[in-house]
Amino acid sequence: MRNIYLDHAATTPMRQEAYEAMIPYLTETFGNPSSIHAFGRTVRKDLEDARERVANALNVHPREIYFTGGGTEADNMAVLGIAAKLQDKGKHIITSAIEHHAVLHTCEALARQGYSLTVLPVDKFGMVSPSELEKAIRSDTILVSIMQANNEVGTIQPIKELAAIAHEKGVLFHTDAVQTVGNIPLDIKGLGVDFLSASAHKLYGPKGVGLLYIRRGTKLASIAYGGAQEGSMRPGTENVAGIIGFARALELAITEQPETSQHLISLRDKLIKGLTALPDVSLNGHPQQRLPGNVNVSVERVEGESLILSLDMAGIAVSSGSACTSGSLEPSHVLMAMGLSHQRAHGSLRFTLGKSTTQEDIDYVLEVMPGIIERLRQMSPVQAKED
Amino acid sequence: MYSERVMDHFTNPRNVGVLEDANGVGEVGNMRCGDIMKLFIKVGEDEVIQDIKFQTFGCGAAIATSSMITEIVKGMTLTDAEQVSNRQVAEELDGLPPAKMHCSNLAADALKAAIANYRENSQG
Numbered sequence: 001m002r003n004i005y006l007d008h009a010a011t012t013p014m015r016q017e018a019y020e021a022m023i024p025y026l027t028e029t030f031g032n033p034s035s036i037h038a039f040g041r042t043v044r045k046d047l048e049d050a051r052e053r054v055a056n057a058l059n060v061h062p063r064e065i066y067f068t069g070g071g072t073e074a075d076n077m078a079v080l081g082i083a084a085k086l087q088d089k090g091k092h093i094i095t096s097a098i099e100h101h102a103v104l105h106t107c108e109a110l111a112r113q114g115y116s117l118t119v120l121p122v123d124k125f126g127m128v129s130p131s132e133l134e135k136a137i138r139s140d141t142i143l144v145s146i147m148q149a150n151n152e153v154g155t156i157q158p159i160k161e162l163a164a165i166a167h168e169k170g171v172l173f174h175t176d177a178v179q180t181v182g183n184i185p186l187d188i189k190g191l192g193v194d195f196l197s198a199s200a201h202k203l204y205g206p207k208g209v210g211l212l213y214i215r216r217g218t219k220l221a222s223i224a225y226g227g228a229q230e231g232s233m234r235p236g237t238e239n240v241a242g243i244i245g246f247a248r249a250l251e252l253a254i255t256e257q258p259e260t261s262q263h264l265i266s267l268r269d270k271l272i273k274g275l276t277a278l279p280d281v282s283l284n285g286h287p288q289q290r291l292p293g294n295v296n297v298s299v300e301r302v303e304g305e306s307l308i309l310s311l312d313m314a315g316i317a318v319s320s321g322s323a324c325t326s327g328s329l330e331p332s333h334v335l336m337a338m339g340l341s342h343q344r345a346h347g348s349l350r351f352t353l354g355k356s357t358t359q360e361d362i363d364y365v366l367e368v369m370p371g372i373i374e375r376l377r378q379m380s381p382v383q384a385k386e387d
Numbered sequence: 388m389y390s391e392r393v394m395d396h397f398t399n400p401r402n403v404g405v406l407e408d409a410n411g412v413g414e415v416g417n418m419r420c421g422d423i424m425k426l427f428i429k430v431g432e433d434e435v436i437q438d439i440k441f442q443t444f445g446c447g448a449a450i451a452t453s454s455m456i457t458e459i460v461k462g463m464t465l466t467d468a469e470q471v472s473n474r475q476v477a478e479e480l481d482g483l484p485p486a487k488m489h490c491s492n493l494a495a496d497a498l499k500a501a502i503a504n505y506r507e508n509s510q511g
Contacts, residue, residue: 303421305446309389309397322446323421329490331421346421379403379450381414381425381442 002315004361008202008293008354009151009179010319015204017252018245022206025241033238034229043240050247054211057254058181060188066212066230067243071178071199074212075102075145077233078174078195081220082143083110086172090140092116094171096128096147097337098155102197103145103176104333116140125286126155126338133162137169147176148196149184152321152334152350153285154294156184163192172218178202178210182253183292184261194218198250200242204355205249209242256355264292264353267362271295271351274366278373280384284335284348293353296321298335298344299373301382307349310372316365321348343382389447390481396451401458406440411505415497420490422449424497426456430505434465441497448483448491452476456494465502471495 005013025046031039033047048062055062068074083093095107097119104119111117118136120128128146137144144166149156163173174195180186182203188196195218199210212233214220220233227235253260272295275281280300299307304320311318321332323346330336331345340348351365389397406427416422422445429438439461441453456476460468473495477483483492 301444303445303449306397306450309394309447313398323490329420342418342421346418379400379442380444381423382418382444 002364004316004357004364006351006353006357006361006365007317007319009291009350009352011201011207012204012354013356014201014206014245015249015252018205018249021248022241022245025244033240034227047238047240047243050243053247054250057251058186058188058213060213061216064213064216066214066233067238067246068197068210068212068230068234069239070208070210071100071176071197071202072102072210073234074197074199074210075100075174075176076106077212077220077223078197078214079103079106079110079143079145080223081233082172082174082195083115084221084223085219086142090138090142092118092138092141094118094120094133094136094141094144096120096122096157098122098126098128098150098153098334099145099147100151100176100178103147103174107145120146122155122337124339125289126150126153126284126334127286127289128157128162130158130161130165134165137166137171141169141171143172143174145174145176147178148180148191149177149291150285150334151179152332153296153338154179154291155286156180156289156291159191159193163194167192179291182250182257182260183264185257186254188213195220200246200249203249203253206242206245209239209246211246260355261292263355264357267353267357267359268293268295270359271353271362271365272297274362275369278370281373282344284338284340284344291352293357295351295353297349298340299347299349300343301380301384302347302373302376304346304348306376307347307372310376311349311365311368314368314372316368319350319352321350322346388484389451390483392479392481393447393451393483396454396480397447400441400450400454402440402454402461403442404440405442406438409438409440410508411501411503413497413500413502413504415493415500416445416449418444421445422491422493424449424453424493426453426494426497426501428498428501428505430465430509436460436463436465436468441494446487446491448487449493451480452483452492452494453497455479456498460498465505468498469502471498
């Protein structure tokens with residue numbers, strides 16, 4: 001039985017180096033970094049060392065790094081933190097229709113509390129238009145939050161250009177970079193963003209830890225209370241082992257990024273070519289501005305969950321934007337925002353490749369897909385349009 | 388997430404396809420929610436379902452419930468078949484995940500639609 005994991009955008013296996021770095025902090029090096037005694041001081045030193053290594057890898061200042069409980073928490077801290085901090089200046093927030101729910105639902109929660117929200121549309125490739133952003137900015141706009149790359153379709157946004165537009169009008173800019181750190185070249189200073197969220201488990205680190213980059217000179221209101229940790233931005237005893245593992249995984253991800261990307265792009269393009277050569281299978285997302293490991297296709301006349309189940313039985317783990325897998329009655333908001341029909345959205349399939357993915361894995365996927373699609377199409381009452 | 392019986396019916400669905408000499412056809416669901424079930428029945432003069440086939444666009448639960456209902460009602464009288472509920476179909480499959488009980492558990496509705504269609508046809 002094959003066991004091929006092609007769901008790296010959901011999570012990645014933790015790498016050995018990160019695991020080994022964590023072990024002491026799960027056992028003998030257990031002190032609370034806030035304690036004054038030797039047990040605490042040792043851990044404090046290692047924690048700050050981890051922060052420094054993360055900052056070096058990202059080419060930012062250590063004091064700009066705030067460790068969090070993951071990507072979602074970092075997004076919440078940025079969006080809610082700015083909204084609270086700048087509410088006297090204005091209550092207008094701009095985001096995009098294809099954000100992760102960590103940003104979108106947070107913005108919607110603010111809208112229910114009396115904030116004004118503009119959700120920018122995207123084109124058929126999932127791209128936000130800089131001119132649309134420019135038009136949307138008002139005198140009371142306090143934050144623009146647009147993700148660097150989409151988790152479902154892999155479209156990479158022109159963040160540098162979008163951030164520049166926001167800054168020209170004096171508006172702060174946040175980007176959710178959960179899918180990009182370690183996957184594409186990242187230059188935070190060059191991008192010019194004020195806030196950036198990242199997550200460890202998407203880059204072969206542990207789950208339950210992430211970071212928020214806060215550019216020096218910008219201030220957020222904290223959204224939780226009860227401790228002075230992380231500059232009071234993220235109160236509570238630090239997830240020391242997680243942070244140590246994150247730092248190790250991040251350093252390695254950034255160092256290896258050029259090589260990893262090259263590997264992923266060649267496999268990605270092979271998979272895209274093979275899948276879209278099948279009848280009535282089309283690519284979703286941008287053909288070029290795309291995450292190295294992302295392949296998202298729609299299979300006409302077949303529903304996504306039944307494709308996932310069939311692939312799972314063949315030993316291949318993937319995901320879909322169909323309603324059945326989103327936990328709601330509606331298919332993926334990302335695919336719908338890109339203008340896909342309900343049928344194509346329900347029939348979407350996402351393959352996200354990783355470091356360990358091989359040519360053989362891709363060959364095997366391409367070998368089993370035609371039979372799986374054919375079997376489900378034979379069951380389907382939706383018929384191909386006659387030419 | 389799914390029971391073994393659901394996976395069995397998903398993997399080896401019974402009575403798939405179009406019934407060429409059907410005298411009742413029912414279709415329920417829509418593309419918006421991502422489930423469409425079409426049932427074909429061949430009803431004899433004794434009002435017994437002699438043959439039944441299905442076509443389904445949908446998730447594992449949608450396919451399994453379609454398959455299951457064809458097994459349950461084949462050979463039943465229309466009066467008995469009409470009594471079969473969506474809940475009963477789910478029970479025969481050893482249950483469905485809660486989220487699937489509403490959206491993808493429509494097989495009994497499809498059967499009722501097929502029976503109604505048969506009655507319309509036979510009155511004409």
